[in-house]
Amino acid sequence: MDKVLMKGNEAIGAAAIKAGCKYFFGYPITPQNELPEFMSRELPKIDGVFVQAESEVAAINMIYGAAGTGARVMTSSSSPGVALKQEGISYIAGAELPCVIVNISRGGPGLGGIQPSQADYFQSTRGGGNGDYRHLVYAPASLQEAVDLTIEAFDVADYYRNPVIVIGDGMIGQMMEPVEFKEPKKRELPNKDWATTGTKGERRPNIINSLALDPAELEKHNIKLDKKYKEIEKNEVRYEMYKMDKAEVVMVAYGTTARIVKNAIDALREEGINAGLIRPITLWPFPNKAFNEIPDTAKALLSVEMSMGQMIDDVKIANEGRLPVHFYGRAGGMIPTPEAIMDKVKEIIGGGK
Amino acid sequence: MATEKIIMAGFGGQGVMSMGQLLTYAGMIENKQVSWLPSYGPEMRGGTANCSVIVSDTPVGSPIITEDATAAIVMNLPSLTKFEGNLKSGGNIIINSSLIEKKASRTDVNAYYVPANEIANEIGNNKVANMIMLGAYLELTKVVSIDTVVEALKKVFGPSKQDLVPLNKEALERGANSVR
Numbered sequence: 001m002d003k004v005l006m007k008g009n010e011a012i013g014a015a016a017i018k019a020g021c022k023y024f025f026g027y028p029i030t031p032q033n034e035l036p037e038f039m040s041r042e043l044p045k046i047d048g049v050f051v052q053a054e055s056e057v058a059a060i061n062m063i064y065g066a067a068g069t070g071a072r073v074m075t076s077s078s079s080p081g082v083a084l085k086q087e088g089i090s091y092i093a094g095a096e097l098p099c100v101i102v103n104i105s106r107g108g109p110g111l112g113g114i115q116p117s118q119a120d121y122f123q124s125t126r127g128g129g130n131g132d133y134r135h136l137v138y139a140p141a142s143l144q145e146a147v148d149l150t151i152e153a154f155d156v157a158d159y160y161r162n163p164v165i166v167i168g169d170g171m172i173g174q175m176m177e178p179v180e181f182k183e184p185k186k187r188e189l190p191n192k193d194w195a196t197t198g199t200k201g202e203r204r205p206n207i208i209n210s211l212a213l214d215p216a217e218l219e220k221h222n223i224k225l226d227k228k229y230k231e232i233e234k235n236e237v238r239y240e241m242y243k244m245d246k247a248e249v250v251m252v253a254y255g256t257t258a259r260i261v262k263n264a265i266d267a268l269r270e271e272g273i274n275a276g277l278i279r280p281i282t283l284w285p286f287p288n289k290a291f292n293e294i295p296d297t298a299k300a301l302l303s304v305e306m307s308m309g310q311m312i313d314d315v316k317i318a319n320e321g322r323l324p325v326h327f328y329g330r331a332g333g334m335i336p337t338p339e340a341i342m343d344k345v346k347e348i349i350g351g352g353k
Numbered sequence: 354m355a356t357e358k359i360i361m362a363g364f365g366g367q368g369v370m371s372m373g374q375l376l377t378y379a380g381m382i383e384n385k386q387v388s389w390l391p392s393y394g395p396e397m398r399g400g401t402a403n404c405s406v407i408v409s410d411t412p413v414g415s416p417i418i419t420e421d422a423t424a425a426i427v428m429n430l431p432s433l434t435k436f437e438g439n440l441k442s443g444g445n446i447i448i449n450s451s452l453i454e455k456k457a458s459r460t461d462v463n464a465y466y467v468p469a470n471e472i473a474n475e476i477g478n479n480k481v482a483n484m485i486m487l488g489a490y491l492e493l494t495k496v497v498s499i500d501t502v503v504e505a506l507k508k509v510f511g512p513s514k515q516d517l518v519p520l521n522k523e524a525l526e527r528g529a530n531s532v533r
Contacts, residue, residue, distance in 0.1 A: 005378050005387075031393060114394060175416050176374065176389035178381045256415070263414040337419045 003178040008168065009034035011143050011179045012076070012102055013042065015150035018181050021072040021100070022048035025062035027055055029081045030114045031170035032104035036076060056081040060088030060101075067097035068208040070195030072154050076102035078170075079120050080111055083128055089163055090129025094210030096194075096225075098157035100150065102166045104173035107333040115333025116169035118255060121310035124167050125284040132222050134229040136236055137165045137283040139254045143177040145281070148184070155187045156236065160228055161194070167283070169306065171256045171335075232285060239287035240279040243269065246297045247276030249345045250323075252315050253304040254280045257336065261304050264341040275345050283311070288318040298323060300348050304341055305329045355410060357496050358418045360436050362403035363428025363449070365396060368483035371509075372426070373404035376487065378505035379497040380408040388416040401431055408496050424494065426486050428469070430455060437462075447489050447532075449482065465489060467531050473524060481524035488528025499525045 006014065013035050016024075024039040040050040053059035059075050066073040077085060082103045092099060103124065107117040124137045136156060140146035146168055153164040196206045212218040240258075243265050244250065253261040258279040268275045274297065278290045301323050303312040309327045316325050328344040330336045359376070363369040373389050380387040390405045405418040420438070424445040427433045430453050433446075440446055442461040451470035467489045469482040491499055503522050510517055 003381060005374070005381050005389075170393070171390065171416065174391055174393050176377060177413075177416075178387060260415040260417065266414070335417060337417075338415065339419065 003180050005176055005178050006143065007034055007174065007176050008143050008146060008171075009104065009173045010038045011147050012150050012166065012168075013038035014181065015147040016074050016100065016154070017042055017046065017048075019072065019151040019154040019184070021074045021154060022046060023066045023071050023073045024048070024075065025051045025053050025059040025066070025073070026075050026077065027053050027059050027081060029078045031106060031173045032076050032078050032102065034173070035102065035104070056084035057088065060085035060092075063099050063101075064088055064092050064095070064097065067092060067099045068095070068196050070192035070197060072098075072158075074100045074102065076104065078103065078114075079105045079108050079117070079123075082120065083123065086123070086128030087130075089135070090127070090131055090133055091210045092163050093129070093133035093135060093225075094131060095208050096161040097163070097208065098154075098161050099163050100153045100157055100166060101163055102150070103168075105167060105169050107331065113333045114170065116171040116256065116306060116335060117331065117333055118169060118257060118306040119308075119310065119331065120167065121283065121305070121307060124165055125286070125314070133225065134232070134284060135163045135165055136160075136232060136285070137167055138238075139167050139281060139283050140172060141255050141258045141279065141281075143172070143175065143179050146172055147179045147181060149281075151181075151184045155184060155189065158189050158192070159187055160232055162228065162232070167255070169256055170333075236282060237285045237287050237289065238281035239290045240277075240281060241290060241293060242277040242279060244276035244293070244295055246274045247295055248273070248297055248299050249275045249302055249348055250278060250294050250298050250300075251275060251302045251304050251341070251345075252278045252280070252311065254283060254311070257304055257306055260336055260338055261341060264338040264345070267338060268342055268345055273345065273349065280311075286314045286318060291318040291320075291322075294323075300324045300326055302326045302328060302344065302348060304336060306335065307331055357406075357408045357424065357494060358422050359406045359408075359424045359426065359490070360403060360418055360422045360439055361406065361426045361428075362401065362432035362436050363483075364399055364431075365402045366399070367402075367428045368480065369402045369428060370404055372483040372487050373406045375502055375505050375509065376406050376408065376497065378509065379501040382501050382505060383497050385409060385497070386411060386413045388413045390416040401429075401435070403432065403436070424490060426490055427453065428483070428486065429453065433457070445490070445493050447486055447493070449486060451482070465493065465532050467528065469528070472527050472531065476520065476523050476527060478520055481521055484521050484524035485528035485531070488525035489532045490528075491525070492529035492532050499529065
């Protein structure tokens with residue numbers, strides 16, 4: 001298929017439709033508005049449904065209900081809106097329903113700003129909702145990757161019966177790049193025999209529920225969920241290693257920040273300074289194993305984020321105390337420059353300057 | 354051409370965003386690597402608008418242009434003031450001299466003065482001032498051909514607005530002539 005030039009928000013919407021998503025529930029918030037706008041225009045054309053809910057809380061609970069029928073469903077929002085959805089996400093994870101949630105994130109805390117930010121790392125990977133639950137988090141760095149991962153997210157959600165988050169910042173949402181809608185690699189997906197599609201008097205009712213008052217029952221459920229999460233950790237980790245050859249400083253960055261870091265690495269290498277990048281594509285599960293592939297030349301790790309330092313915890317866990325871990329970040333919608341990242345790398349290499 | 358990083362800026366309504374999208378589209382048609390990044394935010398009517406376009410032979414890294422712009426197309430005075438500093442040494446700055454009386458203050462860049470609104474009025478439509486500027490830029494850098502931009506225009510306009518293509522094509526050519 002030919003490449004088309006699309007805005008990120010629209011490309012994610014088109015990818016969802018390509019993946020068979022026919023139902024979208026959302027509530028407006030910048031910088032993701034083009035996504036629901038696109039869905040409101042396109043879904044009716046394919047006999048789908050777009051609902052602008054009265055709030056983010058309502059939207060995620062509509063997702064809960066629609067996902068219970070086995071349909072492919074999606075909602076999208078931006079940081080404070082996704083915060084409002086956390087209770088619903090916990091319920092959906094508890095009830096083991098598949099859905100895709102897109103977060104085109106912005107600066108926080110609170111209402112924050114509307115410019116690009118990665119300050120929702122904790123929210124995405126630790127879960128803002130209650131209880132022992134996990135969900136996959138995809139962090140695309142380009143629009144093509146956003147399209148590919150959104151399409152795949154629906155399969156992964158169905159496969160594990162679990163919510164999947166796709167997180168991009170405002171830059172991913174607002175920029176335009178050429179994208180191609182490729183057929184995803186096929187996964188064997190189980191039948192949705194759990195869905196509430198009507199018994200027709202022929203089977204016992206399916207029940208969608210996250211309440212379990214018997215502690216022994218609930219523990220059994222927790223253990224079952226945990227087994228599933230371990231399976232996800234084993235099978236679904238994604239990352240990219242960039243220019244690790246002889247790297248003295250290994251940076252860790254995801255999403256659009258990783259692209260800026262790549263520019264910095266290219267420029268550093270032109271100056272004869274070897275730096276490399278580990279780019280987590282899944283934030284959860286975090287690519288711990290990538291840290292075993294770091295070359296012996298490495299003297300330090302540098303976590304680069306558009307936040308005050310949230311991924312740095314996972315970097316330290318994955319590092320297991322092997323190398324010193326440094327941090328460089330900008331926050332509030334400010335974007336790091338390649339030059340500032342280069343300076344930080346030079347400062348690390350130069351030692352106590 | 355290795356990598357062209359262009360900042361386009363003006364006030365809302367001057368067609369800065371669509372000029373950037375057209376160049377991006379044309380780059381894609383010519384099988385180049387492209388990105389288009391708009392400024393977005395709470396802007397007042399008549400406020401400033403800008404976008405960053407990258408057209409490259411190699412994959413685009415960061416879509417953000419910092420102080421490494423190879424070109425700036427500025428349609429109004431605030432844009433000149435704001436973005437002149439983003440040009441790298443030896444870069445091109447194309448200034449809409451119909452609305453900007455000031456000259457470029459940097460001496461290490463190539464400044465071109467194009468009376469875009471006057472030329473646009475001459476050919477009968479003030480709205481194509483952006484195409485005049487784009488034509489001038491393409492003549493200087495040859496990033497993509499004017500023919501490809503016209504091809505992109507035909508796709509962007511759709512069947513109902515094909516009658517606007519000749520005017521825009523003329524604007525691109527007049528812009529190119531102005532810096533020849």
